[in-house]
Amino acid sequence: MLPDPLKTLKGQLIVSVQADDGSPLRGTPHIVALSRAALLGGAGGLRLRSASDIAAVRAVTGVPIIGLTKQSHLNTEIYITATPDEVRGVAAAGADLVAFDGTDLPRPFSVAELVRAAHDAGVLAMADISTLAEALSAYKAGADIVGTTMSGYTPHSPQLPAPDFELMAQLREAGLPFIAEGRLNTPDLAALAQQLGAWAVVVGSAITRPDHVTRWFADALRAEKEQH
Numbered sequence: 466m467l468p469d470p471l472k473t474l475k476g477q478l479i480v481s482v483q484a485d486d487g488s489p490l491r492g493t494p495h496i497v498a499l500s501r502a503a504l505l506g507g508a509g510g511l512r513l514r515s516a517s518d519i520a521a522v523r524a525v526t527g528v529p530i531i532g533l534t535k536q537s538h539l540n541t542e543i544y545i546t547a548t549p550d551e552v553r554g555v556a557a558a559g560a561d562l563v564a565f566d567g568t569d570l571p572r573p574f575s576v577a578e579l580v581r582a583a584h585d586a587g588v589l590a591m592a593d594i595s596t597l598a599e600a601l602s603a604y605k606a607g608a609d610i611v612g613t614t615m616s617g618y619t620p621h622s623p624q625l626p627a628p629d630f631e632l633m634a635q636l637r638e639a640g641l642p643f644i645a646e647g648r649l650n651t652p653d654l655a656a657l658a659q660q661l662g663a664w665a666v667v668v669g670s671a672i673t674r675p676d677h678v679t680r681w682f683a684d685a686l687r688a689e690k691e692q693h
């Protein structure tokens with residue numbers, strides 16, 4: 466059995482509440498409102514970007530929060546929580562788990578260094594990976610859980626329009642616990658991830674990025690028009 470707060474998250478829907486730069490929903494009051502709406506709908510956990518969003522949402526809920534930062538760094542493609550300082554900032558803001566890039570991309574700090582920073586700050590370490598090999602290394606480096614978050618976002622992982630169910634099956638086969646994340650855009654897809662053994666399931670865009678969801682519908686209508 467994994468440690469608390471992962472125990473609390475078992476079988477739960479975790480809603481990722483993040484707004485992209487340039488989105489009209491980027492702003493802590495919007496993130497708090499979206500988080501409260503997700504909680505009303507039955508979310509058992511939240512995944513949030515930035516210390517200010519985490520602190521503001523922490524003030525209104527006790528559910529487990531997975532926190533991260535997103536920012537670019539010189540000489541690396543890595544943008545999810547890339548440094549021990551960022552790990553500490555997310556932990557201090559009130560997150561229970563810190564999510565960080567756990568891929569093989571060139572990186573300023575090793576996965577082990579980020580894990581250590583999380584544990585020293587008293588929070589759990591979630592490695593966002595894109596392959597089975599990265600998951601194995603992350604567990605070797607001390608990560609408490611891995612997420613399939615980065616599949617499709619590294620050059621060496623399959624570039625799928627759908628969730629990476631193959632990776633989930635591999636993780637299950639290898640006996641590695643995982644949180645399913647990435648393009649789980651319908652309730653059926655989320656349920657399938659759970660069936661494939663996901664410890665918990667993260668859904669973001671389909672719930673909290675109305676601009677993306679609108680684009681899915683608009684594109685479908687345009688494609689239909691072009692065919693007739």
Ligand SMILES: CC(=O)N[C@H](C=O)[C@@H](O)[C@H](O)[C@H](O)COP(=O)(O)O
Nearest residue numbers: 481614618646647648649668669670
């Ligand atoms: C790759 C990357 O940067 N993913 C980010 C990680 O925090 C978020 O932008 C995603 O929304 C999240 O992973 C949930 O995925 P989806 O929005 O597809 O349900």
